[in-house]
Amino acid sequence: MTFLRRYIANPGAAIGLGIILVTALVAIAAPLIFPASPWQSAGEPLLPPFRDWSFPLGTDLLGRDIAAGLAYGARVSLLVGVVSTLVSVLAGISIGALAGYYGGHVDDMLMRFTEFFQTIPAFAMAIVLVAIFSPSIASITLAIAVVSWPPVARLVRGEFLSLRSREFVQAAVVIGQSGPRIMISQILPNAVSPIVVMASLMVATAILTESALSFLGLGDRNMMSWGFMIGAARTMLREAWWMSVFPGLTILATVLAINLIGEGLNDAMNPQLRDRRG
Numbered sequence: 001m002t003f004l005r006r007y008i009a010n011p012g013a014a015i016g017l018g019i020i021l022v023t024a025l026v027a028i029a030a031p032l033i034f035p036a037s038p039w040q041s042a043g044e045p046l047l048p049p050f051r052d053w054s055f056p057l058g059t060d061l062l063g064r065d066i067a068a069g070l071a072y073g074a075r076v077s078l079l080v081g082v083v084s085t086l087v088s089v090l091a092g093i094s095i096g097a098l099a100g101y102y103g104g105h106v107d108d109m110l111m112r113f114t115e116f117f118q119t120i121p122a123f124a125m126a127i128v129l130v131a132i133f134s135p136s137i138a139s140i141t142l143a144i145a146v147v148s149w150p151p152v153a154r155l156v157r158g159e160f161l162s163l164r165s166r167e168f169v170q171a172a173v174v175i176g177q178s179g180p181r182i183m184i185s186q187i188l189p190n191a192v193s194p195i196v197v198m199a200s201l202m203v204a205t206a207i208l209t210e211s212a213l214s215f216l217g218l219g220d221r222n223m224m225s226w227g228f229m230i231g232a233a234r235t236m237l238r239e240a241w242w243m244s245v246f247p248g249l250t251i252l253a254t255v256l257a258i259n260l261i262g263e264g265l266n267d268a269m270n271p272q273l274r275d276r277r278g
Helices: 002-008 011-033 066-102 104-118 122-133 137-163 167-174 179-215 226-236 242-269 271-277
Strands: none
Touching: 002 011, 002 242, 011 066, 011 242, 066 104, 066 137, 066 179, 066 226, 066 242, 104 137, 122 137, 122 179, 137 179, 167 179, 179 226, 179 242, 226 242
């Protein structure tokens, strides 16, 4: 409860959490709210927003409901953001923990491997990977995970380097605990705080990357996404501004909310840092 009180004490973090919860609920309930496929023509083409309350956000060039597209697009963005972040965090923790705990040649080898991925522009690598494996939710998620793990590995390595010489770790070595057990039961729990904060921000980055890939035509063609909606509307900016504005605002609100959540988690998990800032 102490953690929850510290988190709620940050108004921006509470607002961000509320926005994400509403977005998640809309994504889950999308088939109930909009039973028809978001790809299906449902009304008059290019119907402006708030003209017909059956289509409160208007329709696109083919008469598809913009609101339905946003609801179904939330499923894709949240799914890709959360799953790719989980995969990249697991990979980063594994590599960073081994490098930071064992050091020496293991550290050098794993860090050179990490630096190799960091020398390649992340978005360019994501484009290449998606193009190679053909655009789909699985390939997009994998591509984002592949380009996202290096910062986590470096963060975890730094935490393990600073914690492995602590007294409680030395005591675990003395009583005969194995290296993997010490890493999992002794060091990792003390390094969770910065990892959680970084992971929350990585979700926002993953959503932006997925939207950019979909905008470029590299999204899953069987699933509606916010990036696809903006890409499809780029030739209609003057005639039908709502086709691109509403998906853009949705991406903006979601990413901003996740960043507010990350800031709130940082304050709640590091109250001393928050007090110094204040």
